[in-house]
Amino acid sequence: MKVIAVASQKGGSGKTTLAGHLAVQAEAAGAGPVALVDTDPQGSLSEWWNEREAETPLFARTTIDKLQEDIRRMSQMGIKLLIIDTPPAITETIANVIRLSDLLIIPTRPSPHDLRAVGATVELAEGLSTPLVFVVNGATPRAKITGEAAIALSQHGTLAPSILHQRVDFAASMIDGRTVMELNASSRSADEIVKLWDYVQTRIDRPTRGWHANNERPAQKPRQNYGYTPRESAQA
Ligand SMILES: Nc1ncnc2c1ncn2[C@@H]1O[C@H](COP(=O)(O)OP(=O)(O)OP(=O)(O)O)[C@@H](O)[C@H]1O
Ligand SMILES: [Mg+2]
Numbered sequence: 001m002k003v004i005a006v007a008s009q010k011g012g013s014g015k016t017t018l019a020g021h022l023a024v025q026a027e028a029a030g031a032g033p034v035a036l037v038d039t040d041p042q043g044s045l046s047e048w049w050n051e052r053e054a055e056t057p058l059f060a061r062t063t064i065d066k067l068q069e070d071i072r073r074m075s076q077m078g079i080k081l082l083i084i085d086t087p088p089a090i091t092e093t094i095a096n097v098i099r100l101s102d103l104l105i106i107p108t109r110p111s112p113h114d115l116r117a118v119g120a121t122v123e124l125a126e127g128l129s130t131p132l133v134f135v136v137n138g139a140t141p142r143a144k145i146t147g148e149a150a151i152a153l154s155q156h157g158t159l160a161p162s163i164l165h166q167r168v169d170f171a172a173s174m175i176d177g178r179t180v181m182e183l184n185a186s187s188r189s190a191d192e193i194v195k196l197w198d199y200v201q202t203r204i205d206r207p208t209r210g211w212h213a214n215n216e217r218p219a220q221k222p223r224q225n226y227g228y229t230p231r232e233s234a235q236a
Pocket of ligand 2: 015085
């Protein structure tokens with residue numbers, strides 16, 4: 001069983017949206033049985049799952065104290081993929097989740113605030129040697145800042161090649177427990193999730209752990225603003 005954590009300190013970056021969508025897509029792509037865990041006291045993912053009519057993915061109720069043991073149990077039960085949603089914070093709980101994960105997904109909106117906030121989550125993952133992948137979420141088509149965000153993030157880790165754009169179906173589909181794929185399988189949003197899962201799958205299929213093993217760690221790593229310099233101040 002592979003374990004994916006979705007985390008970012010920034011609220012509203014898309015953690016819950018990604019956890020639900022990737023779980024449904026992984027199941028559809030044959031990577032299941034997939035189970036979800038919600039470690040966020042806000043409970044958005046579990047509320048979404050409660051609204052869901054489809055039987056998959058599964059939802060596992062657990063606590064952070066029992067997570068390690070429950071991961072072992074789920075693996076023995078034949079679960080192939082576990083996706084864990086986390087609260088918008090940097091806490092010991094989140095460190096524990098990342099420690100137990102094979103891959104950390106960090107969603108980030110292409111805004112200066114979001115980009116600056118990824119630093120703490122990146123450092124946490126690096127300290128625990130958990131490979132990470134950034135996913136740009138909520139991008140506006142043709143906006144210059146999306147390209148800038150991609151460049152800034154790629155200096156600090158791997159950026160998923162599929163960017164998720166800002167579209168109402170991402171929010172609307174989750175109201176009644178579904179996903180964009182289940183609303184309209186041929187939508188652009190669905191296509192982005194399909195491509196994102198294909199990419200994430202290649203990442204978790206890699207046997208090695210850690211930046212060094214993947215030879216992806218950048219040689220130079222400016223720590224202060226995670227490489228993101230707004231154009232105005234770059235010119236100043
Ligand atoms: N690509 C998108 N297009 C449109 N709406 C989106 C998109 N991604 C997320 N949203 C909406 O933005 C809001 C925040 O997303 P989400 O709940 O997934 O973020 P989060 O990181 O889990 O938030 P929190 O930090 O509070 O847990 C939700 O209302 C969601 O439906
Ligand atoms: Mg959330």
